[in-house]
Amino acid sequence: MQIYVCVKHVPDTAATIRVIGGTGFDESVKFVMNPYDEYAVEQALRVRQQQGTGEVVVVSVGKPAAMSAIRSALAVGADRGILVKTDRQFLDSAVTSQALAKVIRQDGAPDLIFTGKQSVDTEGMQTHFRLAAALDLPVATDVAAFTMTDGKVVVEREIGGGTRESIEMTLPCVVGATRGLNEPRYPKLSDIMKARKKQVREMDLEELGVQPAPSGAPELVALEAAPERGEARMLLGTPREMAEQLLEHLRNEAKVL
Amino acid sequence: MAKVGVCIEMDRGEVKRANLGVLAAARGDGDNEVYALVSGRCEDRAKALLSEHGARKIVEISTEKGDLAASPDLEARVLGEAVKRYGFDLVLGLSSARGKDLLARIAALMNIPLTLDCIGLDIRERMVVKSHFSGKALARIKLPAGGCAACGIRPNAIEPAPAPVETEVETFRSSADDPGRMAVKEIRQGAGGEIDLTEADIVVAGGRGVGGAEGFRMLEACAEALRGAVGASRAAVDAGWAPHSMQVGQTGKTVSPRLYIACGISGSVQHFAGMKTAKAIVAINTDKDAPIFGKCDYGLQADLFEVVPALTEKLKSRLPG
Numbered sequence: 001m002q003i004y005v006c007v008k009h010v011p012d013t014a015a016t017i018r019v020i021g022g023t024g025f026d027e028s029v030k031f032v033m034n035p036y037d038e039y040a041v042e043q044a045l046r047v048r049q050q051q052g053t054g055e056v057v058v059v060s061v062g063k064p065a066a067m068s069a070i071r072s073a074l075a076v077g078a079d080r081g082i083l084v085k086t087d088r089q090f091l092d093s094a095v096t097s098q099a100l101a102k103v104i105r106q107d108g109a110p111d112l113i114f115t116g117k118q119s120v121d122t123e124g125m126q127t128h129f130r131l132a133a134a135l136d137l138p139v140a141t142d143v144a145a146f147t148m149t150d151g152k153v154v155v156e157r158e159i160g161g162g163t164r165e166s167i168e169m170t171l172p173c174v175v176g177a178t179r180g181l182n183e184p185r186y187p188k189l190s191d192i193m194k195a196r197k198k199q200v201r202e203m204d205l206e207e208l209g210v211q212p213a214p215s216g217a218p219e220l221v222a223l224e225a226a227p228e229r230g231e232a233r234m235l236l237g238t239p240r241e242m243a244e245q246l247l248e249h250l251r252n253e254a255k256v257l
Numbered sequence: 258m259a260k261v262g263v264c265i266e267m268d269r270g271e272v273k274r275a276n277l278g279v280l281a282a283a284r285g286d287g288d289n290e291v292y293a294l295v296s297g298r299c300e301d302r303a304k305a306l307l308s309e310h311g312a313r314k315i316v317e318i319s320t321e322k323g324d325l326a327a328s329p330d331l332e333a334r335v336l337g338e339a340v341k342r343y344g345f346d347l348v349l350g351l352s353s354a355r356g357k358d359l360l361a362r363i364a365a366l367m368n369i370p371l372t373l374d375c376i377g378l379d380i381r382e383r384m385v386v387k388s389h390f391s392g393k394a395l396a397r398i399k400l401p402a403g404g405c406a407a408c409g410i411r412p413n414a415i416e417p418a419p420a421p422v423e424t425e426v427e428t429f430r431s432s433a434d435d436p437g438r439m440a441v442k443e444i445r446q447g448a449g450g451e452i453d454l455t456e457a458d459i460v461v462a463g464g465r466g467v468g469g470a471e472g473f474r475m476l477e478a479c480a481e482a483l484r485g486a487v488g489a490s491r492a493a494v495d496a497g498w499a500p501h502s503m504q505v506g507q508t509g510k511t512v513s514p515r516l517y518i519a520c521g522i523s524g525s526v527q528h529f530a531g532m533k534t535a536k537a538i539v540a541i542n543t544d545k546d547a548p549i550f551g552k553c554d555y556g557l558q559a560d561l562f563e564v565v566p567a568l569t570e571k572l573k574s575r576l577p578g
Contacts (some may be wrong), residue, residue, distance in 0.1 A: 133365035138438035162447020239563035256533030
């Protein structure tokens with residue numbers, strides 16, 4: 001089984017984001033592998049284990065620092081990595097998916113491609129769909145359960161209100177992982193050391209013949225800190241009195257009831 | 258004037274309420290030509306509602322090549338064909354679980370730009386506002402001029418605005434083939450109640466302070482009195498008191514209700530990421546230093562086990578039925 005996992009290097013979800021220069025942000029914060037991609041990596045490792053054979057290749061398109069996201073996937077058991085370098089953190093999904101499709105096609109014949117359902121920085125939620133379209137493969141997203149038998153994959157995805165849809169897909173296919181799919185493993189210290197010796201091929205985005213900012217792409221014209229609410233207006237009294245006041249305020253002041 | 262196609266998300270033959278905000282966004286300042294695209298037959302009640310909300314045309318999408326509800330691949334191809342045929346400047350839909358999936362398939366297939374989870378849209382300027390970094394920042398994105406683009410609107414982010422029009426109904430028959438690579442096998446209704454969390458007008462959410470699955474029953478009673486849905490913080494989900502489908506926050510659902518009542522939730526940045534666009538946020542917490550009190554509208558420093566039942570009781574006594 002040839003399995004590819006696409007990962008993105010993103011600011012930690014706990015990081016404070018400081019907007020700089022109109023469309024950028026202070027990138028000195030801690031970066032991690034995109035949380036949803038951890039489920040993707042874990043599922044790839046489980047499939048390889050189940051099959052008893054196969055290779056898990058981690059692919060990332062990002063700044064040179066994205067090497068650390070690849071290394072963390074190697075540390076939990078991925079076999080090798082490919083880093084497509086660019087100098088931008090914000091890349092249009094169409095560009096990223098084009099680069100991923102080219103580099104995967106160049107590298108081998110995928111049986112399965114796992115990704116996260118979205119990145120937590122730009123929240124585009126579409127790279128895996130574009131990747132699948134570029135490779136002419138079926139794709140499912142928000143995948144919270146995965147089984148594979150007889151060359152077919154059955155995934156379950158939540159479609160609102162706790163309702164679950166199960167979808168059967170033929171191989172090869174693209175799977176966008178979400179929380180609940182599995183419990184990602186932690187790396188052992190010895191594995192982190194070993195991961196440093198694993199092979200990671202590096203190349204520039206341009207070497208793949210992909211333009212980082214083609215014309216006709218959506219353009220980020222401004223990034224702004226989201227407006228924050230102020231301190232709460234604290235209600236006083238006994239619990240019953242507070243409940244009474246709250247309903248009064250919600251009806252007549254906030255007008256939401 | 259722009260020609261805008263809106264993919265309408267149906268639920269058992271009815272137009273889901275959240276579509277109405279998308280129709281309002283599609284109309285923009287009033288002179289856009291709005292087409293409502295409905296997979297399959299559109300019943301009279303649905304027609305009347307779409308007409309009341311400004312859809313000048315309803316296009317019933319049909320195909321003889323398979324069941325649209327059972328093949329996401331086919332549905333995207335069929336809609337993609339319709340989008341091309343009508344020559345829309347913009348395709349809109351809900352950024353719900355189903356809507357995101359459908360729009361992403363259409364955009365990938367047609368290779369057109371797509372922005373999902375939009376909370377603002379200016380069609381004349383072709384400018385959208387969407388969250389970045391899970392709501393910590395807002396991005397203003399300019400869609401390319403000329404050609405078609407697609408946008409998914411966060412449920413409840415744009416207010417519905419009725420604008421009755423005369424509506425024509427027509428059928429679009431597609432000849433697109435199903436590649437036959439995927440099929441929906443089963444849909445299992447969840448225990449999440451009648452109201453979808455991401456589309457609920459009111460959300461009552463519980464965190465660590467709720468103390469157990471039992472406490473969530475109490476929140477359910479309150480949510481029911483408010484005709485809302487119940488949500489949970491990551492701490493409550495991790496503790497096993499609520500399913501992941503109820504989680505609000507960075508690794509859960511993003512909600513944009515009119516009213517969000519956070520019970521026993523301290524208010525991490527990750528939690529705020531999932532609910533900060535609510536119109537009003539109420540926090541109930543015994544800890545006066547809980548971070549949530551620093552960024553919400555009304556704070557009740559109190560025991561939720563006393564306040565919530567009192568609230569439920571008062572709501573029930575005032576609401577008929």
